[in-house]
Amino acid sequence: xxxxxxxxxxDDALLSAxxxxxxxxxxxxxxxxxxxxxxxxxxxxxAAAVMGRSPYMSEIDLWEKKRSxxxxxxxxxxxxxxxxASEPLLLSLYSVETGHGVLWGDGIVLRSKRMPFMSATLxxxxxxxxTGEPYIIEVKSISxxxxxxxxxxxxxxxxxxxxxxxxxxxxxxxxxxxxxxxxECGGDSAYERCYHFDRADLEKEISSLxxxxxxxxxxxxxxxxxxxxxxxxx
Numbered sequence: 001x002x003x004x005x006x007x008x009x010x011d012d013a014l015l016s017a018x019x020x021x022x023x024x025x026x027x028x029x030x031x032x033x034x035x036x037x038x039x040x041x042x043x044x045x046x047a048a049a050v051m052g053r054s055p056y057m058s059e060i061d062l063w064e065k066k067r068s069x070x071x072x073x074x075x076x077x078x079x080x081x082x083x084x085a086s087e088p089l090l091l092s093l094y095s096v097e098t099g100h101g102v103l104w105g106d107g108i109v110l111r112s113k114r115m116p117f118m119s120a121t122l123x124x125x126x127x128x129x130x131t132g133e134p135y136i137i138e139v140k141s142i143s144x145x146x147x148x149x150x151x152x153x154x155x156x157x158x159x160x161x162x163x164x165x166x167x168x169x170x171x172x173x174x175x176x177x178x179x180x181x182x183x184e185c186g187g188d189s190a191y192e193r194c195y196h197f198d199r200a201d202l203e204k205e206i207s208s209l210x211x212x213x214x215x216x217x218x219x220x221x222x223x224x225x226x227x228x229x230x231x232x233x234x
Contacts, residue, residue, distance in 0.1 A: 007088045010103045010125060018134045022170030026109040035071045037109045041119040042213050047164040048157035050216045052230045055157060059227040066221045083141035090139050090179055091124045101127035112168045115210060117217040120168040126175065136165045136174035143181045154195055162197050167206050172199045
């Protein structure tokens with residue numbers, strides 16, 4: 001009988017060893033606690049808004065959210081519920097197919113020590129069996145695929161999310177595992193794509209993102225300066 005793969009959350013000792021001094025972990029016992037932690041920093045899903053590239057939130061929206069002491073949460077839609085429920089299943093399947101160890105990052109906020117205003121909650125943490133090194137696994141459950149998904153490229157807001165995660169963790173690699181659901185495929189069979197990111201190729205982009213996020217945090221969030229309205233190019 002095949003061994004059942006159960007995706008577990010990492011304990012504090014393992015997270016500390018994996019951090020190599022780059023971050024410290026905050027374990028949240030509730031979603032409200034996790035949301036409260038996110039108010040204290042720029043999370044990976046906030047990175048695109050800081051850069052003015054988010055389809056869901058503007059810089060001003062993010063600024064108002066970070067300046068507020070109130071915990072607010074967008075209403076969870078069906079796509080969000082399905083995506084969250086599928087995470088441990090897709091991580092389990094990835095572990096079975098690759099032979100890599102996989103841990104679930106749900107409810108754990110990683111705070112950068114070098115850039116304390118940056119944090120990340122990882123969907124998954126992979127462990128390369130040949131080197132023992134950890135790497136990022138970001139899981140996306142896609143119900144409506146746009147033209148910005150190709151065989152070798154992902155939407156820019158997801159790309160910025162991965163760059164942010166690489167900055168926080170200091171790790172060398174990241175994988176974005178995208179599952180294109182049956183709803184996207186017209187009720188036919190679903191399919192997956194796996195996108196790989198190597199930190200060595202992305203240092204310039206990571207540094208640029210860090211500078212913009214640092215300015216946004218220090219000037220806008222801490223300093224209280226409202227971000228300027230972005231004027232679209234014509």
